[in-house]
Amino acid sequence: MTVLQVERLTKTYRGGVLANDDITLDVAAGEVFGLLGPNGAGKTTLVNQVLSLLVPDQGRITVDGVDVVRRPDEARRLCSFQPQAAAPVEGLSARQAVEIIGSIRGGRHAAVRARADELLEALDLSEIADRPVRMSGGMARLTGFCMAAVVPGRVVVLDEPTNDVDPLRRRALWQQIRRLADDGAAVLLVTHNVLEAERCVDRLAIVAGGRVRAIGAPGRLKAELGAPLRLECTLDPDAPAPQLPPAASLTAMTGRRLLAHVQLADVGDAVAWAQRAQDDGVITEFSVAAASLEDVYATWVQMEGTPA
């Protein structure tokens, strides 16, 4: 069942910056929907309109059939969120912050307390949960997630939830994000963490320059890429950039890292080329692997001429 419906959304800031251009997407109950895109792509502008903090120039946003552009009070009731900036937890312990937001969102005291315990335990925050100390960036972000998840809305908006979080807690965080959806919420997830998001999202949209460039399940987007393998090379900084063989097509080049697509039939030629380039000292190492969501992302962002 569709919970969040965004239709032909356009938003221009003062000064003429077109932040969202005719965006259409939908998120169903039980679904984790990823919004991927480079900085300045318009992702946060989009979620701020869902939360009714910004008003679109054109288009419609509904949550459970309610037009939240006209009813911002309903947007606040139906959506819980974790902001891109750190949640305002200064002076509070993690438990106090989570319990206050749970109560503000209408949770009953005992239920809020139990859920706060559960979340803090799951994210390995129990030991520090009762200390009202200045939190590190990662701790504040995890607490911000708990504040969004303690009494979740029909839509849970998470804007860069994994930033600054250590790898072990990040793994636990992805599990909790998945669980929110399994419990029936529609999760709208903004992230730069393409590789990890691939394991968690059901569908995603790649946004660049304010427009949706691609939308669908990760598997389908990878299939549409038309190349099942990726060749990744680390270039020698002192050598000139190498000329790729016809068997490989360039996807992205960032710093010393080169990514190229390779068809199954051409993998032998591509590996032979890479081995020669390594022997000649043009590249320092290379690998061939199955194409990932990162390749899809890089292809679309690169294709639109937007820096990744």
Next chain:
Amino acid sequence: MTLPLMRGQAWRSYGLLFRWQMLRNRQLFVLLMTIQVALGVGVIYGFSYLVPQITPEVALFFATGAPTLTLILMGLTLVPQETAQARVSGRFDYVSALPVPRLAPMLADVSYWLLVQLPGTVVTLLLAAWRFDVHFHLTGLVVPAIVLVSLTSAAVGYGIAVTFPPSATAQVTQFLSIALLLFSPIEFPLDRLPGWLQDLHRALPITYMADVIRGGLTGHYGGSSTLAFGVLGAYCAAGLALSVRAANRRS
């Protein structure tokens, strides 16, 4: 949803936001309270240096003007500065996206600052009574007077904070503080000001703010108490309505 239930939830939201405000500022609470006490003491002693001949009328204005001034300055400086800081840190947007009545965050802030100021106000009044031999006759109207003065000032301060860029808020509030201190009939009678400024003040709420607090503390009003409460009530209602509108405004 029935009206009493909505009202119950509104009070609950206000209570939770107030608790949040108390918790996040608890480490500063004693320090801020001490500063308010020191300010009250400073006003009583400082003004007595400024005016060497303290007549009973002057003493009355000093004693009742000090708490009025601190209540107005709370609304016009502390509330907007706190709101501007919240806009910069992202707290303002965070709270704006919570399912709470639009005025609840501002009311929670005002309640917190009133609590911070309470000991300072009591100390100021006791000190004034001792130093200037002023006799107070507290009336029940002092409570609505304090509420009206605080809310009207806070509504204006909130309006400043959401209208001006956060970086300009401190300058605007400092300008207003100076204007209040030097050109408003709080610590001195209205007739000391030039005619045009007297006319202006008859239309502004400041004269009435000083009058309702003075009347609530002494039982004696400078003019009609009905007029003073009426004008102030109208300003307060308009200020709160504009605050709700500002809180609902989305770009």
